[in-house]
Amino acid sequence: MIKGITLVRPAVTSEAIDELTSFFSALGFEPGRGWQLDGSRGVPFLAPLGNVEFVEGQLPATPEILIEVTGLESIYQVAKGWLADRTNEPKLTEIIETSWKSRSFNVEPVPGHSFAFWEWSEPLRGKPIAIEGDLSAAGMSFAIVVARWNAVITDRLLEGSLDALHRSGAAKSDIEIVRVPGAWEVPSAARALAESGEYDAIITLACLIRGETAHYEAIYNEVSRGIGQSQQETGVPHAFGVLTCETLEQALNRAGIKAGNKGFESAIAAIEMVSIHRKLKPSEAAK
Incomplete structure (x- = not known):
């Protein structure tokens, strides 16, 4: 049975992996179990859900790694605050509306490592619709x-x-x-x-x-x-x-x-x- 999927990204230098670790920690990602072997080390971060997506035709103009979130503005402010203390010219776009009914922004905390953070424009998209009571007592005894x-x-x-x-x-x-x-x-x-x-x-x-x-x-x-x-x-x-x-x-x-x-x-x-x-x-x- 399929349990999960891991995407491995190389970080060229120790400084790069340290900065990426700091960035993802600041955003609230759950740290996984790191490893170190034969001069290499891995620093994983976990998310509740994951998937791999294959695209036929023209690829969308997004980074390879897309991270779905809730409260996009809060994530944006955390990312912006983290980047403000860096001098390595990190890149951060504004939050925009996409053609696929979502809102997103791109960030490159370390040169060569770009990520897109996004959330659905419709809050209930993909969620089960719950039966809830109304608060009108008209006609009730x-x-x-x-x-x-x-x-x-x-x-x-x-x-x-x-x-x-x-x-x-x-x-x-x-x-x-x-x-x-x-x-x-x-x-x-x-x-x-x-x-x-x-x-x-x-x-x-x-x-x-x-x-x-x-x-x-x-x-x-x-x-x-x-x-x-x-x-x-x-x-x-x-x-x-x-x-x-x-x-x-x-x-x-x-x-x-x-x-x-x-x-x-x-x-x-x-x-x-x-x-x-x-x-x-x-x-x-x-x-």
Whole structure:
């Protein structure tokens, strides 16, 4: 089975191979296992992919070695910075658009050793197209299960969820809010709502703050297990907005003070998952 391909290029002098080693190291190439034998030495550099290409007819006006990259401008700036410290008249062209829907530049860090760095003009060319969810909540229905325990936190989470849903186009009539005593009761209510078949997604909001006993771990494990099990068995997406914090300050920060609002983030995740489900099962979009 074919494993890889190696292109060997002679470097006439020790200075040349040292400069090439410095250049490719600066660009971030992974060094291979070097060798030294009978007065010769090799300094390999590795790349994730490689190929050999045969051309019939006129060869393209490019160096023999073409290196595909991502972030061509960043590579260009690294090469330009490396060349700025050299006095051996290295050559560097500007980035240009090619006739084969790519962008490239040529560089000759050492006389006699030219390389072309390039990237596709179309970022997704050659990559598999992923199914991703949209962030429009128009026409979707949601149920929000929110615990009253630690209300100073959960009320902020609820505000964040409602903000995200309304900003994304959800109608007020398509949002049901269910309040339960605490985090322990969240999975039961979420399961009942999911089994009703009236909602595209369930958003679960609660806050657990560690105390001096093992009560915290016991509650969290069962809550997370129950919400996950409800999602798996009903097929209805459940967004997990249950905070697990060491202190009240941490909880406040994650409820909109400093570290974003977990309720907002959970609602956005719910919208995206509904969209993904509809794309995977087009018949659901007609509900």
